[in-house]
Amino acid sequence: MIELSDKVMVELRNVDKSFGGIKVVKNLSLKIREGEFLTLLGPSGCGKTTTLRMIAGFEEVTAGIIMIEGENVVNKPPYRRDVNTVFQSYALFPHMNVYDNIAFGLTEKKVKKEEIRQRVAEALSLVQMGGYDKRMPSQMSGGQRQRVAIARALVNRPKVLLLDEPLGALDLKLRKQMQVELKHLQRKLGITFIYVTHDQEESLTMSDRIAVVNNGVLQQVGSPDEIYNRPQTKFVAERTYEVLCKWLKLPIRS
Numbered sequence: 083m084i085e086l087s088d089k090v091m092v093e094l095r096n097v098d099k100s101f102g103g104i105k106v107v108k109n110l111s112l113k114i115r116e117g118e119f120l121t122l123l124g125p126s127g128c129g130k131t132t133t134l135r136m137i138a139g140f141e142e143v144t145a146g147i148i149m150i151e152g153e154n155v156v157n158k159p160p161y162r163r164d165v166n167t168v169f170q171s172y173a174l175f176p177h178m179n180v181y182d183n184i185a186f187g188l189t190e191k192k193v194k195k196e197e198i199r200q201r202v203a204e205a206l207s208l209v210q211m212g213g214y215d216k217r218m219p220s221q222m223s224g225g226q227r228q229r230v231a232i233a234r235a236l237v238n239r240p241k242v243l244l245l246d247e248p249l250g251a252l253d254l255k256l257r258k259q260m261q262v263e264l265k266h267l268q269r270k271l272g273i274t275f276i277y278v279t280h281d282q283e284e285s286l287t288m289s290d291r292i293a294v295v296n297n298g299v300l301q302q303v304g305s306p307d308e309i310y311n312r313p314q315t316k317f318v319a320e321r322t323y324e325v326l327c328k329w330l331k332l333p334i335r336s
C-alpha cells in the first residue's frame with residue numbers, strides 16, 4: 083500500500099444541488115487527498131456526474147462550497163480550475179488528427195510550438211500511443227480513442243483528473259486491461275483521480291477509497307476493504323454482496 087500525502091486536494095463541504103426544485107445531491111461533504119484515487123460509486127441517477135460537473139465548474143452548486151487546494155472555487159469558471167475531465171464518450175474532435183486533438187488546449191493557450199511538440203509526445207507515450215500522431219479518430223479503436231482522450235487531459239498536467247465512466251464504452255476485456263493501465267498511470271504521475279462508475283468491481287479493484295452514493299446521499303466512504311468487509315448501511319451491504327456473489331459465481335438471494 084502506497085502512503086498518500088495528508089494534503090487535502092479537493093474538498094466538498096455541505097454541497098447541495100437542485101434541478102427545478104428537485105435535490106439530486108444532498109449535503110455532500112467529502113475530502114480527497116493529494117495523489118488519491120477516489121471513486122464515486124452508485125447506481126444510475128444517484129448524482130455522480132452532477133458532483134463531478136460541480137467540481138469541474140460546469141455546474142453551479144445550489145448550496146455549500148468546493149475547495150481545490152484550500153481555495154473556494156465556486157465562483158471560478160472551469161478554465162481557471164486546475165482540473166481536467168475525461169468523459170465516457172471520447173469527445174475527440176473528429177476532423178482533427180491525434181496530434182491536433184491533444185495539442186488543442188495548449189495551442190489555445192499560446193504555448194510555444196516546441197513545448198507543445200514535447201508535451202504531446204510525452205502524453206502519447208504515457209498512454210502507449212507513441213507514433214499515432216497523424217491518425218484520425220475514425221481510424222482508431224474505442225480503446226485507442228479513449229487513450230488519446232486521456233492523453234489530451236494529461237497534456238495540461240492537471241493536479242486533479244475527473245473521469246466520468248471513462249471505460250464505460252469498452253468491451254469487458256479491454257476494460258480490464260485499461261483499468262490496470264489507468265491505475266498504473268495514476269500512481270506513476272501522482273495525480274489525484276476522482277473517478278465515477280456504477281461498476282462495483284471496477285471501483286473495488288482500482289480505488290484507494292470509495293465513496294458510495296445513493297439517491298444523492300453519501301452512504302459511506304472507505305477503502306475497498308472497509309466498504310467490502312464493514313458496510314455501514316444496508317444499501318452498501320447489499321451492493322457489495324452482489325459483487326461477491328458474481329465473483330464466486332453464486333446465485334444472488336434477495
Ligand SMILES: Nc1ncnc2c1ncn2[C@@H]1O[C@H](COP(=O)(O)OP(=O)(O)OP(=O)(O)O)[C@@H](O)[C@H]1O
Binds near residue numbers: 125131
Ligand atoms: N441539467 C439537468 N437538468 C435536470 N435534471 C438533471 C440535469 N442533470 C442531471 N439531472 C438529474 O439529476 C439526477 C442525477 O443525475 P446524474 O447524471 O448526476 O446521475 P449519475 O449518478 O451520474 O447517473 P449515470 O450513472 O446514469 O450517469 C438525475 O435524476 C438526473 O435526471
